[in-house]
Amino acid sequence: MPYTPHTEYDRTAMLSELNLSSTDELFREIPENLRVQKGSLSLPNALSEYEIEKHLFRLSRLNRSSFDLISFLGAGMYDRYIPSTVSAMISRGEFLTAYTPYQPEASQGSLQTIYEFQTMIAELFGTDLANASMYDGATSMAEAAIVAHGINGRNTIAVSDLIHPHHRQVLNTYCWAIGLKTEVVPSVNGVCKLPEVGDQFACIVVGHPNFLGNLEDLSAVREWCNASGSQMIVSTDPIACALLKPPGEFGADFVVGEGQCLGVAMGLGGPAVGLFGCKQEHIRRIPGRIVGKTKEVHGDQEGYVMTLRTREQDIRREKATSNICTNEALMALANTVYLCAVGKNGIKQVAEASLRNSRYLQSKLEAIGMKKVDSSRYFCEFAVDLGKNAAPIVDRMLERGFLAGLALGEYYPARENQLLVATTEKRNKEEIDQYVSELAAEVGR
Template sequence: MRYLPHTDIDRAAMLDTIGADSVDALFSDVPSDLYLDGPVEGLPLHASEMAVERHMRRLSKKNLAAADTPFFLGAGAYRHHVPATVDHIIQRGEFLTAYTPYQPEIAQGTLQMLFEFQTQVARLYGCAIANASMYDGSTACWEAMVMAERITKRTRVVCAAGLHPHYVSVATTLARFTRASVDTAVPVLEAGAGEDAIIDRIDEETSCVVVQYPDILGRIPDLQRIADAAHDKGALLIAVNTEPVALGALEAPGDLGADIVVGEGQAIGVGLQFGGPYLGLFAIANPRHVRQMPGRLCGETIDADGKRGFVLTLSTREQHIRREKATSNICTNSGLCALAFSVHMTLLGDAGLSRLAAVNHALACKAADRLGRVPGLKVLNDTFFNEFTVTFDRDARQLVRDLADKGILAGISLGRLFPDEASLSGGLLVTVTETSTEEDIEALANALQEALS
């Protein structure tokens, strides 16, 4: 905790400079009934530093850490091994900032890192251009929808049933303030929730079709078929990827016809971190759309002496250009998380990413085979990468809580993701990564078998 050594004289001088009578005057817009009129109930008036540290350690021990138990959670936040090199590099003084520099050309190291990051994302997604990152996958997804509206001059967005419900929630919330109409009508497990149902919903008013790859249940949709149908109607295809490791095994969305590819980059280099900060990835297939792209772009150039250099090439946010011409009000990129992603990706390389993906898929196949032998449990997926859905005749939410009490984080209940779809109450999304062991898988299978017997 920082110590601010301001004296009463210092504070009086600062208040005089800004023309305020007191510190309270700075909060005059806050209603008086919202002010505290005394100490917070239950908190001691003071405690020593050691006592506070001891108290916080006791609180932290109530957590069930991912590394201390069989862990099968996913759905957009994945536990992967992050090499120690990543943490070492991102804590160097030259890099330890989450912000893009406002005098960018003097920060050549940061700009070069972002340039390399953009190159990695573009190659990963099979696209021509990637930006210097965004807040997270859900907001990147929304920005892609708005970008499609600008390009097509249409406002109707068709979301596939398998799009992460949290991403859908962000889109529908933000759509209240725009002209966009978000169509999310098809339940995720309805008989017609596949490619045919998506294609049937595309019309001449559709600006874009949004498809998750792999989807929220772990299924792998046919992007090429959906892209062809969207393009026939003059719409764009937005592919959403929440697990970038999957692209070490699956064909890149941009190579399958996706016009905009967005996603969450947390799985590479960032770690779970209690839910954030995370990393939004954003790339486009057609360079002609670059000026409709949100966020920032770093570029490579040559200086007056003929030396290689890096610059902030494009920044079309409302702080930099006329508000009505801005493509986004994004105020920063996730610079530190982008650095972590880039360092980890550099350590992996193409071959390493493919090997990591193969290990993930092989372990997930072993888990699906083993869970498929549990009486009363059915594996839903025919295809998957490292997460798949199982169903059974019991409330999965309660089962997840029961297994957590036994030290096993079994997965994410579909009832939690889709609280309004009663038919999904017995569904469980199971994620298996390279951090899962065969002993973990066996422990999960045995626990499920005991709970369902």
């Protein structure tokens, strides 16, 4: 085995140092009845590197990816262009194979990139600060809700029904386990209809853009939170934040989101990366790692360390702000490289291209009588009414070479005829024209 270097000679020498004659004796403390006979497990046979590559290549070819299909599917994960610099930088062994930077002197590379990450996410979100990342957009949101409960002691989490349905399911699981209630806030015209002001709500969670791509009235949400004494949590899309007035500037206490769109492969959903920003006043309550700038003890050189460590599980144990330990550092690094590579102007271009493509798509669809369902403002994704059940259309559009979008009926039964379509900067006019004509043929327009 190439990964286990001991030769017979090494093994014998090491065993003799231990006064043992066989490796079996190393396990003498394990009761005999609990030991496995070598080679007796019912497992596949070992493969050579070439055979492994062939096996996995063949499995990969059974899938139809966004290289095979033209994608208009978004719904929280986006088919965006990943610059070649991103994969090159995150593949560097010094980053890829490092542990969490517990030894700062030997980890300044990771630590500085995290400080840069925190800066860029806080900037995009318009928040005072951001942490060093969470698992994904869903758990980031659930963690924010739990922090909100810790701030005001209230037990009900109000969550818009236009938060990603899977994210709401994760929130429900987290809340059930820790003993909190969730209350779903209904929507009208594709945006959240704020509930009556009430002192039972720890927080309200809204999407901006929401699951249907629409933009919420965040000023109204802020006013509602002021009146209710609740925390304001906004789940956002960092690409949209390149153009929009960011949620933090509307006074959101917590801004969370999925960072996959910033240079991370969709990868069937993982690894993704959770973004988490908040107001300064909450910093001692938040989950996850935070990197701060400091100086040498015996010198003037500046450097970076993980800070406010007493929030974390390895120190505070059951009183920690969260149980999170390993986060998504490598994906956060991918976000950092992405944001440096596209830069200030590139991210605006990506956002504007996505928006313009969606407006063009909307106009082409309207020309064949397929209307955007809600009249609310939106970023680059919207629900369109096909006039018939959307789910079978999605399946049939595969044969025409398209991932047509998400049929909404599964999640919102009243929207059975609606298709959620998204355009990223990867789509172009020609593809959109082709998509609309194929969709028209499929639906019979």
